[in-house]
Amino acid sequence: MKIVVTGGLGFIGSHTVVELQNEGFEVIAIDNLSNSSIEVLDGIERITGKKPLFEHIDLREKAAVQDFFKKNNDIAGVIHFAASKAVGESVENPLLYYENNLNSLVYILQELTNLPTANLIFSSSCTVYGQAEKMPITEDATIQPAMSPYGNTKQIGEEIIFDVAQVTNLNSVLLRYFNPIGAHPSAEIGELPLGVPQNLVPFITQTAFGLRKELAVFGNDYPTNDGTCIRDYIHVVDLAKAHVIALQRLLQKQNQEKVEIFNLGTGTGSSVLEVITAFEKVSGRKVPYKVVPRRSGDVITAYANTDKANNVLGWKAQFTLEDALGSAWKWEQKVRS
Known part of the structure; x- marks a missing residue:
């Protein structure tokens, strides 16, 4: 079966391509390489023994999407x-986020719903909950006003999918993930942001390696145990496997509704300082x-109730925070060697 993965050379996308190929799917990866590298294809091939088909397309270009x-x-599917996925950047440049995140989704849906079957797994986010x-x-938590343009694009993206599914052949699973971290255990692919990292863990690993002078901890006066924000950090390989399971659910017509929603996380919250401490323990740095x-835009605390994903989707996170941080450090060392 032929599966398209948009953003297929990005952090989560590349790990999902690996898991899809491991399950025997034929994958076409689409990417505009704005925050990724063509060399990721080689890493995927070294892990799976097969290089996915690749299309260099900017999904904001409607004609290119139609042609594909x-x-x-x-x-x-x-x-x-x-x-685009950085909260801080979205606050500074909201129009970039609305154009990139919404136009691309609309153009894909316009073409996908013309096919005999239209199956979509949507990369959503816990940011849709705002400050819960x-x-x-839980998945039925009230959707609060978004705290950032990035979060708003995910809320609007979900609404678009619900509206389209009402009147077309679209079936979709919305996966609301918490904070993906880590790298493939082979250290062949991982998170490699261009420029200054916008996420915590690559900033930690780059600082530990000596590329950055110090890590910025944004606030220590939040109402948490140590004053720093709390998030649910999930290993990217666990996350990738969930996408394959969700896809198989649609392909086998096991979905109970046209649009289903699942939280993906570990169910455990860790503060910024706890993540730093855990990293220092696994790395010795x-x-x-x-x-x-x-x-601006940061919520105080967010961690998942994963009962629905565990019981309905049949997926559960297997890796610990230490596993994920250890793999991220191994990847950082490989990249810099």
């Missing part, structure tokens, strides 16, 4: 990752850091 689907009208009132967060003012 004309040539590939036998697609069994699309896993849609391609999006209760922890852990000290991570110099300084506390700086809070960052």
Whole structure:
């Protein structure tokens, strides 16, 4: 079966391509290489023994999307990752986020729903919950006003999918993930942001390696145990496997509704300082850091209730925080060697 993975050379996308190929799917990876590298294809090939088909497409270009689907009208499903994903950057440049994250989704749906079957796995986010009132967060938690343009694009993206599914052949699974970290255990692929990292763990690993002078901890005056924000950190390989399971659910017509929603996390919250401490333990390296003012758009606490994913989807996170941090450190050392 032919599966399209948009953002297929990105962090989560590349790990999902690996898991799909391991399950025997034929994968076409689409990427505009704005925050990824063509060398990722080689890493995927070294892990799986097969290089996925690759299309260099900017999904904001409607004609390019139409042309792709004309040539590939036998697609069994699309896993849609391609999006800008940094909270802070979205606050500074909201129009980039609305254009990139929403236009690309609309153009894909316009073409996908013309096919005989339209199966979509959507890369959503716990940011859709805003600052949730209760922890852990369940799928039926009230959707709060978004705290950032990035979060808003995920909320709007979900609404678009619900609206389209009402009147077309679209079936979709929305996967709301918490904080993906880590790298493939082979250290052949991992998180390699271009420029200054926007996420915590690559900033930690780069600081530990000596590429950065110190880590910025955004605020230590939050109402948490140590004053720093709490997140649910999930190993990217666990996350990738969940996408394959969700896809198989649609392909086998096991979905109970046209649009289903699942949280993907570990169910455990860890503060920024706890992550730093855990990294220092697994790596044997000290991570110099300084506390700086809070960052606009950050919620205080977010961790998942994973009962629905565990019981309905049949998926459960297998790796620990230490496993994920250890793999991220192994990847960082490999990249810099």
